[in-house]
Amino acid sequence: MLEDVQARDAAAEPHHDTIPERSTAPRASRRLLLGGSLAALGASLGGLPRLSIISPAAAQGAPAAAPAAAPPKGPQPFDFPGKDKGLVLLxxxxxxxxxxxxxxxxxxxxxxxxxIRNNGQIPEPVANAETWQLKIEGEVEKPLTLTLAELKSRFAAQTFRMVLECGGNGRSFYQPAGRGNQWTNGGAGCAEWTGVRLADVLKAAGLKASAKFTGHFGADPHLSGDTTRDAISRGMPIEKALEPHSLIVWAMNGEPLPHIHGGPLRLLVPGWPASLSSKWLNRILVRATPHDGQGMGGTSYRIPTVPLIPGSNADGKTNFTDMTSMPVRSIITAPANGTRLPATTREVPLRGAAWAGDHDVAKVEVSFDAGQRWQAMTLAKPKNRYDWVRWTGAVTLPSEGYFEFWVRATDSRGVAQPHVATNWNPQGYGSNPFHRTAILVG
Incomplete structure (x- = not known):
């Protein structure tokens, strides 16, 4: 149970260049192909044995790591108000x-x-969301302090359906492991966000010619409770801040922004790591120089410009750059991994989603024979830029038996997902190999 997450956060921690992340679920336990999902198939199929357990290393074609000292605990139970119990606690x-x-x-x-992705403690909810204040200051002509009510009344509201994705999404697929929570593909979602354009608010403050970058601040306390330190404070070039889809949002799927997702006010910077989309937003600092807050510099949300030997040491001082556009990614959402179908089944309908950061999705392909042949899927038209692309199709199988579906997407630049996670880095950013699911026919 997670009724009192904040009560555990009193002990101070030493300062690190990286955002602190502690995982309670061993990384191997979430990468069991045809594993935990089998039990939920239902009595009508007569129950299904565990067919195969593939480690993250083996699933990506790399040598398996040495056995852990203790057996994995498996996915941890998740019980949080308003959340589906199928989510996995990392x-x-x-x-x-x-x-x-x-x-x-x-x-x-x-x-x-x-x-859910937090970097610090969860702040206390406010009694009246409309009085929440946001400050705009720094390299502006007219510093502003605006309440949520004033944001709603002074600026035109916008609603877009857009992907929000953690910078470490896919981290578990790296070998050796990168530091941090061992995400599979589940650090992403696509909601409808309502708010005002960040550009409109910045322009109302009067950007100076020296305004080149932003720095973002939220109300979430540092894990240690140290009030002199930010849980996270990241920033971006002013060009991204002025994009028409970068929003200051107060609603999610037509409802007031839930507290756990940063309510009453957060940034939504689509296409780039979600760490830029500051939750519980209360201050934006416009700067002449790149932001230097917690989560900036070193190896934090940065990737190598020169490929590293996997597992090597790197401090990020040279040959690293800030992570900007997220890489192309696709997932199979149906059938679920571990599905069993009748022995007579030959045609299997598939459905999924694909997205590509700042870029468009050009095509999605599926293979059932380990990449020997690929079949193009049908792409639905996205509602707006940064919406994910829903794809559908059907695959004809040659017989009954065990099959793995592989999916890969290609973006508008012609860049496709790799077979294995590439460009290893100590924090495990940018991992986007093919998604694989397995089914049993018969």
Whole structure:
């Protein structure tokens, strides 16, 4: 149970360049192909044995790591108000939970199924959301202090369906493991966000010619409770801040922004790591130089410009750059991993989603024979830029038996998902190999 996550956060921790993440679920336990999902298939299929257990290393074609000293505990129970119990707890200090791919089958991700990613303690809710204040200061002509009510009354509201994705999504697929919570593909969701354009608010403050970057601040306390330190404070080039889809939001799927998702006010910076989309937003600092807050510099949300030897040491001082556009990714949302179908089944309908950061999705392909042949899927038209692309199709199988479906997407630049996670980095950012699911026919 997670009724009192904050009560555990009193002990101070030493300062690190990286965002602190503590995982309570061993990484191997979430990567069991045809594993835990089998039990839920129902009595009508007569129950299903565990067919195969594939470690993360083996699933990605790499040598398996040495056995852990203790047996894995498996996915941890998740019980949080308003959340689907199918979410998987990755860490409780800070609170982090991912969404299994099969729960991402909705065109618009319900709030109940949306992943959770915190960096610090969860702040106390406010009694009156309309009085929440946001300050705009720094390299502006007219610093502003605006309440939520004033944001709503002074600026035109916008609603877009857009993907929000953790920068570490896919981290568990790296070999050796990167530091941090071991996400599979579940650190992403696509909700409808309502708010005002960040550009409109910044322009109302009067950007100076020296305004080149932003720095973002939220009300979430540092894990240690140290009031002099931010849980996380990241920033971006002013060009991204002025994009028409970068929003200051107060609603999610038509409802007031839930507290656990940063309510009453947060940033939504689509296409880039979700760490930029500050929760419980209360201050934006416009800067002449790149932001230097917690989560900036070193190896934090940064990737190598020169490939590293996997497992090597790196401090991020040279040959690293800030992570910007998230890589192309696709997932199979139906059938779920571990599905059993009647022996007479030959045609299997498939459904999923794909997205590509700042870029468009050009095509999605599926293989059932380990990549020997690929079949194009049908792409639905997204509602707006940064919406994910829902894809559908059907695969004809040659017989009954065990099959794995592989999916890969290609973006508008012609860049496709790799077979294995590439460009290893100490924090495990940017991992986007093929998603694989397995079924049994018969």
């Amino acid at each position: 860490g409780d200090r800070p609170l982090v939970a991912e969404t299994p791919e099969s729960l991402l089958n909705d065109d618009t991700t319900p709030i109940s199924k949306f992943f």
